[in-house]
Amino acid sequence: MATLIRNAKAGHEWTEYELEAYNIRIDYQDTATFFGNAILPPPTVHPDALNAEEAEDAHDKETARLLHHLRSAMIPEEHESAVADFATHLLEYMGFADPPRMTRRDKELSFLNCGIRSSASPDVCVYLERDGIILLVQEDKRLKNNVDATGQLIAEAIAAFQYVNNKRMLHRRDLLKHAVFPGIVMIGTAPRFFKIPVTTELNHAVRSGAFPEDPTVVSGYIPPVVADGAGFAVGMLSRNNRRAIFQCYEAFKKFVVTI
Numbered sequence: 001m002a003t004l005i006r007n008a009k010a011g012h013e014w015t016e017y018e019l020e021a022y023n024i025r026i027d028y029q030d031t032a033t034f035f036g037n038a039i040l041p042p043p044t045v046h047p048d049a050l051n052a053e054e055a056e057d058a059h060d061k062e063t064a065r066l067l068h069h070l071r072s073a074m075i076p077e078e079h080e081s082a083v084a085d086f087a088t089h090l091l092e093y094m095g096f097a098d099p100p101r102m103t104r105r106d107k108e109l110s111f112l113n114c115g116i117r118s119s120a121s122p123d124v125c126v127y128l129e130r131d132g133i134i135l136l137v138q139e140d141k142r143l144k145n146n147v148d149a150t151g152q153l154i155a156e157a158i159a160a161f162q163y164v165n166n167k168r169m170l171h172r173r174d175l176l177k178h179a180v181f182p183g184i185v186m187i188g189t190a191p192r193f194f195k196i197p198v199t200t201e202l203n204h205a206v207r208s209g210a211f212p213e214d215p216t217v218v219s220g221y222i223p224p225v226v227a228d229g230a231g232f233a234v235g236m237l238s239r240n241n242r243r244a245i246f247q248c249y250e251a252f253k254k255f256v257v258t259i
Helices: 016-021 031-035 047-051 061-073 076-093 150-170 200-208 239-255
Strands: 024-028 102-105 109-113 116-120 124-128 132-139 178-187 190-199 216-221
Touching (some): 016 024, 016 150, 031 239, 076 102, 132 150
Antiparallel strands (some): 102 124, 124 132, 178 190
């Protein structure tokens, strides 16, 4: 909304207000629309990842390590760092960070917002030394602070756009005019997937604190997972959920490309 007041905010302070202030909306889509196919590919994981109830039941060492992190991420007192640990290991396990890609934790990104230098720090990102960030992951901490993490993820994508263009400028490469950043919000061990377009117009609006005329439409997808009686998503602790979520990650790989 053009009349909303826009102030410089760090990435972790972005909420639905900032999305409205910069003409950004989220369009949650069905499987076929988001992934381009209603039938998702089978997960290319060790059978233990689908069948083992606990880490002790897995014969494959890497799968056992993943399931240890999965269980740890479900423990409330260890929740915040454990969820980021799990998200990191899951990306590596699924092949998102095969060389020359690498995962980074809490990478601080400086970005210009309303003419003031601010910072955004994704919990996890997949990174290429030459090209910069190609995937962002943010934990949803709403159980602690009642704030939806989607706004934070979108702020991080805008910061990543500025970061990538700064790298391109240093290497005397053409600046990006448009990029789509794949992103994941983790609610415990239950992911939500996003495709976040960032244009020159949106970037300039955020840098100067202006309202962009053209809306930015972020595509979102929520996997069909079950929750326990208290409403807290059990995420990948459920083996039925695990298969469906692995399939989503497998299908999401095609969006994680060099920008």
